[in-house]
Amino acid sequence: DQQVKQNSPSLSVQEGRISILNCDYTNSMFDYFLWYKKYPAEGPTFLISISSIKDKNEDGRFTVFLNKSAKHLSLHIVPSQPGDSAVYFCAASPSNEKLTFGTGTRLTIIP
């Protein structure tokens, strides 16, 4: 039972354009959401998060949008850079210590 879903296993975007990564969840108890980035042979690193009391959070080139009614969040990267090529995981938490991760989306930025 996949409570956090990333339906696009991969995405290719031209350098300088916008990358949009999507994530859907089913558990209405989730109230905190995070995005992690993972390079090969490294552990995931935290990128950006959003609480359910907000619908948008911005940090430099990265913006996360949350649509609670649709149980959907998205990560926007503008402008996309070659160093953004990585696997991106969304994760969600229901106000406790545990995170439930999605299956990941491999983003490739084309120079």
Add this chain to the structure above:
Amino acid sequence: DVKVTQSSRYLVKRTGEKVFLECVQDMDHENMFWYRQDPGLGLRLIYFSYDVKMKEKGDIPEGYSVSREKKERFSLILESASTNQTSMYLCASSVWGTRSYNEQFFGPGTRLTVL
């Protein structure tokens, strides 16, 4: 900077062997976690711990056990390794008690192959 280290980057074991994966964090974090990462399945939680000598089952604990004798160290044990435990194993830690607890810091991972 938080540092989470894992004892091995690559490990090859035989079916039936007992396997220990070690994780150490240097930021005095209360919470520690073990995940496995498999293609198409993302990160799945095996076990986690809120405190020394305390452990909780995650989503896929079968075939695994853990030990936390010291705050900084969390060990994952495969009592009798099987080929379906071939995977990338990731350890993480986080602070307890604030919203930032959700932000987990990961080690580099151990790629375990069971033959």
